[in-house]
Structure formats: C-alpha cells, structure tokens
Amino acid sequence: MAIRRLLIANRGEIAVRIARACRELGVEAVAIYSDRDADAPHVRAADRAVRVGPAAPAESYLNIGAIVDAARTSGADAVHPGYGFLSERAAFAKACTDAGLIFVGPPASAIDAMGSKIGARRLIERAGVPVVPGQTPADQTDAGIEAAARAVGFPVLIKASAGGGGKGMRIARDGSSLAESIPAARREAQAAFGDGTLYVERLIERPRHIEIQVFADAHGHAVHLFERDCSVQRRHQKVIEESPSPALTPALRERMGAAAVAAALACGYQNAGTIEFLLDGRGDAGRFYFLEMNTRLQVEHPVTESVTGTDLVRAQLHVAAGGALPWAQADLTQRGHAIECRVYAEDPANGFLPQAGPLLVYREPAGPGIRVDSGVEQGAEVPVQYDPMLAKLIASGEHRAAAIARAVAALRRFPILGVRTNVAFLVNVLRHPAFAAGDVQTSFIDDHLDDLLDAPAPSDAVMAAAAFARESPSATAAAPAAAADPWRDLRGWGR
C-alpha cells in the first residue's frame, strides 16, 4: 500500500527535510504546529498544516492524542515521527498503528526492546554483539564488588545500578583504591536513587563514538550503510559527525557492520535505525562495544546519504509502505567523505548555554558539495521552547581534507546575527591539528577547550562596520531601536 499523504509529527529542519522527500515522491505532506509555530518554515514547506496545541512541547509535539487526531482528520495514511519528540516512544508507534496509520519507523515491539538499557544489552549479547564487560554482582558486600571488579578487568567504573548522570560513579584503576571507592559509590547511590545497589563496568578510556546506520524491511532483510564517527561531542551531544571514520579500517568496518546488522535482526527491526558503539583503539586492533540503539532516523543521517548516494527518508517511506529494501548490501559503497556540522544557537564561551533571540541576519552558504538542512530563516525568532539547533551544514568532498576545507569555507560565509552561535567554534574544531589528524576521542572538546574558544579581537574594519551600521541601519537588518552616537555603542565588546 503506497503512502499518499504523510503527517510529519515534528518541527524544524527535520520536518522541512521530510516534506522535501514528500514533494519529490508526489506524497502530500501534512505539518503539525504549536501556537508558537503557526508561520514556521516547516509549516510552509508542507501542503497542509494542523494545529496540535500550545507552544509547550508537552501540549503539542508530544501530545499523542492530538497528533493522531490530526492524522485522522487530515486524511493522512502514514505518520513520520522525525527524531526527538515522540520518535522513540513505543506508545506513539502503537497509537498510530491502532488508528490504522502506517508508522514510518520500527514496530512498537522493537522500540520497546531497545528502549530498556538492560533488556537491550541482554538481547544484543545473545546476538553475539560485544557489550562493555560489566555485572551487577548478587553479592553486594565490599568483597563481592571487588570480586566483580577483578572479573570485569581494570580499570573499572563502579556506579549506581539504579541510575545515571554520573551520580554514585567512581573510577578504580586497580585494586588498591577499591576499599575507598566502593563505600563512597554505595553512599552516593543510596543518597541519589534510594538504592545502593552497585554495577561494575569496564572503563573504556578515551573511546570514540562510532555508529552504524542500519536499514531493515518487513521481509527479513537488513543491510548497513557504514559508519558515522560522532566523537566530537559536548555534554553528550554531538557537534560534528563524519563518514568514513578516520579510525576504521576495511576489516574493522566489516566487523562492526555485521554486528550492527545482527543486532537489528535480533530485535525484529524494520526501517532506519542506528547502532551506537564505543570504539577502544583504532584500526584492525580496535575493539568495539554496543552502547545503544537509536530506533529512528538520526540528526546526522545526511552524512550517510552523502557518502552512499542514497535518500534515507525516501527509503523509509518505501519500506514503511511494505516495499523491499531498495539496496542489497553489495550495492552499497562509501564514496568520498562527508562531514556534518551542527549549528546551534548557543554560547560556547559560557558552557554552551542555549540562546534565544531574533535572527536579524541569517544567510546560508551554498556551493559545490555543500548541503544545508535548516528550519529557520532571517527575521524569525529562535524560540526558547525548542531545540537550539539552527541548521546542519553538510560538506562533502573527494577525501577527508577536501570535505574539511569545504566545511570551513562554507562556515566562514554563514552569517547569523542576533543570537550567539557556535559557528566560530566549529571552524576552530575543523582547523584543530588533532582533528585534522583524525585523532578525536569523545573527550576532544574538553581536552582542547581553550584552543577551541579562541576568538580574534575585532579588527579596524569590524569596528568601522559596527559604527557604520549604527549610523545607517539597513531596512532589513535593523531592529526598531534608533541609531545613536556610535561612540556610545563601542564601549566594550563581547563575542
């Protein structure tokens, strides 16, 4: 059954990108919007639009009842969840299928199976995919935890079995520090979660974050579309993603790809998904461990599209409608190199604090090998209610250095004024010698933060332009405030 009308249960750049795939396929796109988004780009990118609630996400983009109703009343036959919001809620997938709608994603059972960390780990282990060695010992005495630490192998992480967020977490590099760290971890776990049960896990030091794109259809076929290296992260959020990974060799790539396909088949997966791994070391000797599965389309999917020459959203709609996978594994190759930079409204110098405000100037760069996926535009306001990602800039080239050079050149011509952004920070990452060398672990940003925050003082030309802008505001780029004495406004500058 072909999809004729698709409700896009999301907002921002991903909703715009899905609407583009619809246009290309001749599928009608139905947008949903909150009161904050009535005139947003994703609404105008669609053929129809339905209001689902007030600005607060809980009442609009997370409102399962309102969204399923919108799909029904608009006559949609399918729902695409995008990423974030409801995309990994089994209850939403189930509500869609119960309403007779095609859910463009995996079955609710697969979302459920991979949503539980412990359940997913067990399932994955049974499929023969390596997981980070660890255990929750039945004997929770100091001696029992110590025995578990020796069995798992040092260095180990001793952490609360009940929760995350770094609470109740201790690193032990050898047996000598256990006497102190076990009781401390237990006390913290008890205080934070009301449960002092401890979990002991091998500490993977300075890992890389490598993920494999997988795709499965309803006919029992699954393929992988190679890796994305997402090691450049801050606060566990990805900033730059690329493919191929500088750390992988063909042999390691093949092992990781096969493991990812096995994992997808093990949970009865369908549609696009991503298996995230931690990689210890690099090259043929690298060891990888299952981290988690993302049961949806990823933010960074354009990286894979660029190097494989595929359209993952198009394939998602095809497979969701019951079609067979459009590719066999042997059809898929990586060609050249692609890098995605996430442009955020945030202040890197201030702990990457998200920023809201007006986009007084917003001009996307263009040119060979440059793709910009965005859901914002000049004159709009970056709202406080939603994710501060403004755009994704994807640069591709015949090899890694060419892709980096294109990304740098494009970012240097990506003016965004009115809110602080991470554009200069991204340029500094791409130009950093360690990044150029492909020597990037998940600690990269913390390791090099001072270098990455470096910013030049304003030049004469910049100061002259600032003074000029105040003297003669342009029609489009000036907010209502009147221009005044330029000298008054040159007192102190920030960045």
Next chain:
Amino acid sequence: MWTSGDVEVWRRGDELFARKGERVERMFAAVAGDVTWVFHDGVTYRIEAPSAGRRRGPQSHGSLSSPMPATVVSVQVAPGDTVTVGQTLIVLEAMKMELPVRAPGDGRVKSVNCKAGDLVQPDVSLIDFE
C-alpha cells in the same frame, strides 16, 4: 560610502564592505537596541553599548570617560561652555578609528581633564559637567 580613519565602508543590503588599502572585507552587520552584531570571516562580534546603569540621562552631569585606552585628537570645548545634546566635545582615536565623544545631553562644562595628544585610560574622567 563612509570613512573612518583609513577604512572606507559601504553597504549593499545587509552586506557591508570595508576597504583598507587594497583589501576589501565582506561583512554583515545588524543593530538591535544597544547591541551591534558584526559577522566577518566566520566570527560574529557582539559589540555592546554601556550598561543601562552607566547611561546618562537627558541632562549632562557627572563626567564623561573613555571606555578603552585611546588618544585624544582634539578637545572642542572649554570650561564654562554650554553644550547641547549631540554636540561633539572631544575626538578620540582608538583602534585606528576616530571617534567623536558627543554630549549625552544639554549641560555646562565644569572642567576639561585632557588635551590633544594625551593617552587616556578607561574610566578616567575626561570632562566634568556641572
């Protein structure tokens, strides 16, 4: 076209161009209240006016100072002069740019604490008002 020291600036829409000798720099600028944003070569500069607490009222009183190290190019008033809002009082040079210090309001000059050629430091009074 607009000139500041040896920098020529002109505008095409939101784009600003600054010429210094043979070099032409392409920039974008936008003004929002007290903040001027300038984008140049991948870097966004956020140039702020003084905080509201330091801003003067409609009347000139107290004193005027330089916010950064600067050289005094000329002093155009003398003690006892009555000045009106917007009138140029002193011309400073900093960052190779000449910048007029204008009267923030109507008032009467009590004392002038600098002369042409002086290097002045931030937060040192240049002119006191009655």
